[in-house]
Amino acid sequence: MQDLRNCPECDRLFVYMGRNLCPRCAEKAEEEFRVVKEYIRKYPGATVIEVAEATGVDELKILDWLKEGRLISKGLAKAAVFYCESCGTRISEGRFCRRCLDELNKAVTQTVKALKGEPEKRSEPGESRGRDRMFIKEKDARLGSDDDD
Ligand SMILES: [Zn+2]
Ligand SMILES: [Zn+2]
Structure with a gap:
């Protein structure tokens, strides 16, 4: 059959x-x-x-x-081959494509700016501020040079 x-x-x-x-x-x-x-x-x-x-x-x-x-x-x-977890674009490494990485970093930068409005430093041992570490690794350096105020 x-x-x-x-x-x-x-x-x-x-x-x-x-x-x-x-x-x-x-x-x-x-x-x-x-x-x-x-x-x-x-x-x-x-x-x-x-x-x-x-x-x-x-x-x-x-x-x-x-x-x-x-x-x-x-x-x-x-x-x-990997695919961007955010938009599905094809990428060769990591979890996000360039563009989404940029977007994410922008969002993080804004959040960081908002947080920086507070006078306290992030080196404080307080556990409640542990979320500060949610940076996207790759472009960490750029966050520091972004002082347009
Ligand atoms: Zn066929
Ligand atoms: Zn993407």
Whole structure:
């Protein structure tokens, strides 16, 4: 008895043979895989984004291959793709994209300014002020140079 399924890529009906893709898409995936593998061999330090852009292959597929262990590359392993937790933009590291990081820092700066209205110093051991530490690490230095008043 044949196990018929819908291809998740193109929605065609196909006979399942251990692989959840129709023959046509499977072939296409093989081709893409070959191109990606070839690219990585030439540029071992390339990131997923670079490979995806250079080969035209969806980076999610590349990530899948990495997860499945079919692709092994130093560059890819250490430079996986992340998505900004705020707006979903693709980023290469951290938790937020540049723009959201800026926004967050702006918001933090404003909060800090408001807090600075109080005369007390934050070096105070009081536990209630522990929330002061909610800075976004990356651009800490910039907060200090922001004295436009
Ligand atoms: Zn298909
Ligand atoms: Zn963002």
